[in-house]
Amino acid sequence: MTDTTADAVADPTPAGPPRRVHAFRDDALGYDDASALAERVRRREVSPAELVEAAIERCATVDPVLGALVHTDYDRARHRAEWVRNSQLSAPLAGVPSAFKDAVRVEGLPMTLGSSAVPTRPALHDGPYAPLFRATGLIPVGTTAMPPFGWTAATERQGGLVTRNPWDTGRTSGGSSGGSASLVAAGALPIAHANDGGGSIRIPAAVTGLVGFKPSRGRHPDEKFSANMPIPIISQSVVTRSVRDTVAFLTAFEAGHRPVGVPPLGTVAQAPGRRLRIGLVEHSPAGDPTDAATLAVLREAADRLAALGHEIVPTTAPVPDSFREDFIAYWGLLALGTSSGGRGMFSPEFAAERLDPFTIGLAAMARRGLPSLPLHLYRLY
Template identity: 75%
Template sequence: MTDATTDATTDATAPARRHPDTARIHAFRDDSLGYDDATALAERVREGEVSPTELVEAAIERCAQVDPALGALVFTDFDRAREHARRTADSHLSSPFAGVPSAFKDAVQVEGAPMRLGSPAVPDSPALHDGDYARAFRATGLIPLGITAMPPFGWTAATERQGGLVTRNPWNTGRTSGGSSGGSAALVAAGALPIAHANDGGGSIRIPAAVTGLVGFKPSRGRHTDEKFSRGMPIPIVSQSVVSRSVRDTATFLTAFEASHLPVGVPPVGPVAPAPARRLRIGLVEQSPAGGATDAATLAVLRETAVRLAGLGHEVVPTEAPVPTGFRDDFIAYWGLLALSTSLSGRRLFDPDFDPAELDPFTIGLARMARRNIASLPLHLLRLARTRRQFDARFGDLDVYINPVVAHETPEVGYLDADLPFETHLERVSNWVTFTPLQNIAGSPAVSLPTGHAPDGMPVGVHFSARRGQDRLLLELASEYEAAHPFARIWE
C-alpha cells in the first residue's frame, strides 16, 4: 500500500475526528484522500501512486466513521463499488475521475438500489438497471458507494424525513446540512468522499453547499439528461450536478459529462480557464427578493466577497435582484402543482406500489394548497414562463449577479422538521430560501461558493449567477476567486 492511503486504512475502527467544538465531526486525515480533491486523486491513480481499490476502501472506512453521527447514507453498495474498483484497476484509466469514490443522491435510477426520493410513499424496490443519468455519471470514472439522503421529494431545504430521520451538518451536528442534497453535502464536507452527485430544483445543490462549506454549481438547463419523472414538468427546473470541495472538480465533472451527453440548446462547457478573459461587471444584490431581512452575518460575508472581487479588478455595482413582482408566489404555486402531481400520479411516475397514505405533511400541504388554488395556477404558470423568457434581458450590462444563497444563518436541526405543521414549514422555508429558485425557472447557471463564515464558525455561501449558457464564464470567475482566496476547510 502506498503512502497515499496508508493512514486511511490502517485502522478501520478509528473514530471520527472531532474539532475542539465537539459538535464538529470529520474524517479528514493527513493523506491524499483527506486533502486532495477528486481531480488530484484521479491523477494519482493514473500515475500509479494509489489504486482505485485503496481509495474505495478508504472511503468506505471514512463513511463508517462519520455516518452514524451524520445520517447521510440511506443505501450502501460497497461490494459493487469494490468490484467496480477492481475492474477500473485492470482497465484503461482514461476517464477523468477513474477510480475516485463518490455517491448518488436518492433521486436517480441506480441498478440494484431503490430510488425513494426520501419518501416512504415510494417502495424500496431495487432498480433493474441504471437510468440514463447514472450511466453518464459512471462514465466519468466515479465509483459510487451508495445512495445519499434527501427530504421527501426535495420540496424543502433541510434533509429531515418522517420518523425523526435527520442528516446533520458536520460543521455542527446540531445544525441542518441543508437540502435537498444534504446527504451528499454532509459526506463531502466531512471528508468521507471527495465529490458526490446532487441535483437542484429550487436551490438543492447550492443551499447544502452553502451551509457545509462546499462548491455547489447548478448548470444551465439542457446540460444534462433528466430522470424520467422530471421530463413532463410544464417548466423544467431540475439540474443534475455535484457538490465538491474545489471549483476545478465541478468544472472537470461538467466537461467529462459532456463526453457521453451533449448539451441541448447551450454551448459545451469545454476547457475552463483559470480566470475570465476580461474583467466583469458584477451586480451586488443584498435585499431578499421576498422583501424580508437578510441577517447581519450573511450580509457581512457578501460584502467582503464583493470587496475581494473588486480587488481582482472586477467592477461591482449595487443593484436589485432581477426578480419580477409576484415571483415568490408563482414559484410556491408551481411547487404545489408538482406536489399535487406527485400525490395523484405517484404510481405512474415512480412505482406501481406508490402509497399516498405514506406522504409527509409538507407534500400533503403543498398538494392541498394547489387544489384550493387550482383556478389561479394557469396565471402563475404564465408568469413563470414569462420570467423564463425575459430573464437574460434583465442582466442589462451586467455579466454576473452575486447575492446571498439563503437569507439567514444555518438553522438548527428541527427548524424544517418533516412533521411540522404545513403553514409553519412553508413560512420558514420560503423566508430562508428566497434567492435561489429564480435560476431554476430561468434555466441559468449559478454557483454557491464558501467565501466566509458566521461568528459561530458556520460556513456562509455567496451565490453567483449568469445568463443561460454562460456556465464557463461563471466557472472561470469562481476559479479565479478560489485561487485568490482559498476556501476554509472543516479541520482548520
C-alpha cells in the same frame, strides 16, 4: 476541518452527538480534492481500490452520527474499482469515490426520493443519468439522503430521521442534497452527486462550506418524472470542496453528453485574463431582507473581486415581484401531482397513505389555488 478527537468519531453520548465530526486522515484519500486524487490515480501513485476502501471506511466512521447514507453499494464499488484500474484510467475522474443522491434510478438500488410512500424495490435498470455520471470515472459507493421529494431546505425524513451538519451536528446540512453535502464536508467523499430545482444544491453547499453550482437547465438528462414537469426546473450537478472539482466534473460529463445547441463549458485552467462585470444582488426577491452578518460576507467577497480588477455592479434580481407567489403555487402543483399520480410516476406500489405531512399540506394548498394556477404558470414561463 479540525477536531481534537482521534480519527474515529465517538458514538453519540446521552447529551447528544459530537458537535463536530470529520473523517480526514492520512489514508489513501488523504486531504486531496477529487482532481488531485484523479491525477494520483493516473500516475499510479494510488489505486482506485485503495480510494474506494478509504471512502467506505470513512463513511462507516462518520455516518452513524451524520445520517447521510440511505443505501450502500460497497461490493459493486469494489468491483468497479478493479474494472476502472484495468480498463478506464483515461476517464477524467477515474477511480474517485462518490455517491448518488437518492433521486436518480440506479440499477440494483432503490430510489425513494426520501419518501416512505415510494417502495424500496431495487431498480431493474439505470435511468438516463446514472451511466453518464459513472462514465466520468467516478465510483459511487451508495446513495445519499434527501427530504421527501426534495421539497424542503433541511434533510429530515419520516420516522425522525435527520441528516446532520458535520461542522455542528446540532444543525442541518441543508436540503435537499443534504446527504451528499454532509459526506463531502466531513471528508468521507471528495465529491458527490446533487441536483437542484429551487436551491437544493446551493443551500446545502452554503451551510456546509462547499462549492455548489446549479448548471443551466438542459445540460444533463433528467429522470422521467422530473423531465415531464410542466416547467422543468431540475439541474443535475455535484457538491465539492473546490471550484476546480466542480468544473472538472461538468467538463467530464459533457464529454459524454452535450445536447445539440448547448455550448461547451470548456476547461478552466487559470484565472480569467479579462475584466469581468459582476452583478451584486444583496436581497432576495423571494424572502426577507438579508441579515447583517450575511451582507457583510457578501460585500467582503465583492470587495475582493473588485480588488482583483473586476467591475462590481449593484443590481436587483431579474425576476418580477410575483415570483415568490408564483413559485410557491408551482411547488404546490408538483406536490399535488406527486400525491395523486405517484403510481404512474414512480411505481404501482406507491402508497399515498404513507406521504409525509408536508407533501400532503402542499398538495392541499394547490387544490385550493387551482383556479389561479394558469396565471402563475404563465408568469413563470
